[in-house]
Amino acid sequence: MNNQISLPSYLEQSAAVRERFDRLKAREVILEVKQLGKVYKSNKGDVTALQDINFKTHRREFVCVIGPSGCGKSTLIRILAGLESHTSGDVLLDGKPVTGPGRDRGMVFQGYTLFPWLSVRKNVMFGLEMNGMSASEAGREAELWLELVGLERFANSYPHELSGGMKQRVAIARALVNQPRILLMDEPFGALDAQSRAKMQAHLLEIWRNIDITILFITHDLDEAIFLADRILVLKAHPGEVQELIEVSVPRPRSAEQFVSPEFLATKARLEALIHPPEAVVETKDDEVKPHMIRFVNVADNVE
Amino acid sequence: MNLSSWFAVRRELSPHKRTMLGVGSFLLPLLVWCIVSYVPVVWHPMVLVSNPGAVDYFQVGMLVDKATYNDELAGMQSLGKAVPQGEPANPIYLPAPHEVARALYTAFTTAPEQRDGQWLHESLWHSIQIIFWGFVLSSLIGVPLGILCGTYSAVSRLNEPFVEFFRYLPAPAFGALAVAILGIYDGPKIAIIVIGTLFQQILIIANTTRKLDYALIEAALTLGTRRLKLLFHVVLPGILPELYRDQRILLGWAWTYLIVAELIGTSSGITWFITQQARYQHFDNVYAAIFIIGLLGLGGDLLLAALGKKLFPWDRPANKE
Numbered sequence: 001m002n003n004q005i006s007l008p009s010y011l012e013q014s015a016a017v018r019e020r021f022d023r024l025k026a027r028e029v030i031l032e033v034k035q036l037g038k039v040y041k042s043n044k045g046d047v048t049a050l051q052d053i054n055f056k057t058h059r060r061e062f063v064c065v066i067g068p069s070g071c072g073k074s075t076l077i078r079i080l081a082g083l084e085s086h087t088s089g090d091v092l093l094d095g096k097p098v099t100g101p102g103r104d105r106g107m108v109f110q111g112y113t114l115f116p117w118l119s120v121r122k123n124v125m126f127g128l129e130m131n132g133m134s135a136s137e138a139g140r141e142a143e144l145w146l147e148l149v150g151l152e153r154f155a156n157s158y159p160h161e162l163s164g165g166m167k168q169r170v171a172i173a174r175a176l177v178n179q180p181r182i183l184l185m186d187e188p189f190g191a192l193d194a195q196s197r198a199k200m201q202a203h204l205l206e207i208w209r210n211i212d213i214t215i216l217f218i219t220h221d222l223d224e225a226i227f228l229a230d231r232i233l234v235l236k237a238h239p240g241e242v243q244e245l246i247e248v249s250v251p252r253p254r255s256a257e258q259f260v261s262p263e264f265l266a267t268k269a270r271l272e273a274l275i276h277p278p279e280a281v282v283e284t285k286d287d288e289v290k291p292h293m294i295r296f297v298n299v300a301d302n303v304e
Numbered sequence: 305m306n307l308s309s310w311f312a313v314r315r316e317l318s319p320h321k322r323t324m325l326g327v328g329s330f331l332l333p334l335l336v337w338c339i340v341s342y343v344p345v346v347w348h349p350m351v352l353v354s355n356p357g358a359v360d361y362f363q364v365g366m367l368v369d370k371a372t373y374n375d376e377l378a379g380m381q382s383l384g385k386a387v388p389q390g391e392p393a394n395p396i397y398l399p400a401p402h403e404v405a406r407a408l409y410t411a412f413t414t415a416p417e418q419r420d421g422q423w424l425h426e427s428l429w430h431s432i433q434i435i436f437w438g439f440v441l442s443s444l445i446g447v448p449l450g451i452l453c454g455t456y457s458a459v460s461r462l463n464e465p466f467v468e469f470f471r472y473l474p475a476p477a478f479g480a481l482a483v484a485i486l487g488i489y490d491g492p493k494i495a496i497i498v499i500g501t502l503f504q505q506i507l508i509i510a511n512t513t514r515k516l517d518y519a520l521i522e523a524a525l526t527l528g529t530r531r532l533k534l535l536f537h538v539v540l541p542g543i544l545p546e547l548y549r550d551q552r553i554l555l556g557w558a559w560t561y562l563i564v565a566e567l568i569g570t571s572s573g574i575t576w577f578i579t580q581q582a583r584y585q586h587f588d589n590v591y592a593a594i595f596i597i598g599l600l601g602l603g604g605d606l607l608l609a610a611l612g613k614k615l616f617p618w619d620r621p622a623n624k625e
Contacts, residue, residue: 103528113523127527158618
């Protein structure tokens with residue numbers, strides 16, 4: 001890359017961006033993770049999945065978690081959701097320790113996990129009804145949130161009649177209708193094609209801008225992380241530890257043109273360096289497989 | 305027609321071909337039966353005597369072994385006496401299709417031979433009641449228990465080892481015991497059907513419950529669903545279409561215990577009809593009765609399948625991603 005020299009440092013922030021981060025950090029802390037650790041007991045001995053994770057998210061912050069496969073980012077979000085237990089440290093939501101799953105932390109999964117026996121509207125109403133709201137009131141609320149994700153016309157459809165992107169919109173509405181303090185998203189757009197993915201990213205930012213919600217978003221897509229996040233938590237594998245908490249210097253509001261802006265490229269270069277360090281490439285298992293290429297076609301028959 | 309289009313591995317056939325083959329699956333055995341019944345050179349191990357000739361123990365309408373008939377024929381020929389006459393026939397236990405078809409009709413229109421006997425439709429109705437109550441009783445215990453076993457490990461560990469053991473015990477083995485406890489009428493018959501169905505039912509439904517995607521439960525948990533609500537609002541509706549399919553299979557299972565069950569205590573229902581008819585060697589009626597059992601079973605299942613499609617509109621192959 002010849003343009004690498006011309007890139008600014010990813011740490012460099014414009015005045016507007018710096019001011020925004022100052023305001024963000026002045027807001028109250030929603031989620032605090034202190035010295036979080038997770039050790040699995042297995043037949044081969046103890047396996048450390050997460051070790052000494054520390055970070056805070058402030059109200060209405062958008063945090064992305066990124067890291068190589070096996071860094072425990074899914075384990076982290078599942079612990080935050082209360083679906084898995086941790087073995088050391090604390091998870092505090094509004095200062096109170098998290099003990100199990102609860103409606104104060106909404107979750108959107110990669111596999112859509114909509115209830116196939118319920119219509120779209122009933123899916124969105126589910127959380128409200130489970131927590132004692134009457135059907136008519138829940139129905140009205142659901143209507144509102146379906147409108148927000150643009151699916152009011154599909155309120156009576158069943159999930160199997162929707163596309164992947166639409167299903168994920170319903171899942172977002174279903175989580176948000178409970179008005180959680182934080183929305184946990186575990187690679188929610190991982191199964192979508194590139195086009196619906198871009199659309200959903202823009203749509204998610206739109207939702208985030210308009211309602212009081214803090215988002216913790218897991219992805220393995222660097223562009224997605226930079227496009228969405230205020231700050232990016234970079235994890236490393238074996239054991240899963242925080243490598244860096246990067247403040248994204250790309251100004252808001254974000255748009256697709258920024259993918260080639262210097263701030264964007266600088267941040268991406270930094271993430272690349274953290275996640276795919278050049279020396280580590282030799283150690284990966286994939287590289288032990290060395291294909292021995294044999295030519296099966298005529299010497300004159302060239303494709304390039 | 306292109307042969308390879310019929311034998312593409314794991315590919316569904318066109319609706320036209322499916323219907324054709326479906327009809328064929330019934331016509332094929334019928335065709336074999338017709339050939340055996342109507343083509344004299346195929347099988348026909350007996351001879352129906354139409355003229356006894358000089359053989360003193362032959363009578364008109366008597367069925368004799370072909371070998372015996374040939375012996376007597378040769379004997380009479382060598383003695384120069386009148387030879388017997390007859391035509392090849394099948395044994396009495398294999399009536400021809402048209403005889404069974406006629407019996408299917410006359411069985412419903414003929415009054416019972418004994419005064420206290422039952423009409424065929426009365427026998428059938430009695431059998432259906434036995435099946436119904438056996439299956440309902442079994443389901444009342446088996447369905448909830450199976451769902452609990454599939455949902456809670458503790459219930460499963462406490463129940464399933466014993467159920468696994470019990471399901472290998474043949475239900476008819478409890479016949480004498482059931483009579484001693486429940487008398488000789490319908491009680492022990494229903495009990496046999498329950499014993500035959502219940503233990504399989506618990507295991508099958510527990511397994512179905514375990515197959516529910518755990519991610520749905522996790523999703524419900526993060527939406528604030530707790531304990532019993534999880535069972536009634538996620539597990540139960542989630543497995544309902546599969547549960548319904550299981551119940552259809554298990555109902556077929558219950559049918560297979562019917563005949564054994566009805567032989568216990570006083571013989572009753574369709575079994576009584578079959579044994580009575582067999583005693584008088586009315587094998588056309590026996591076949592007709594067996595045929596009706598099959599028809600009721602298959603018809604009932606098709607009806608339930610159609611009802612299932614109406615009941616579970618969300619249950620589509622697309623959901624089984």
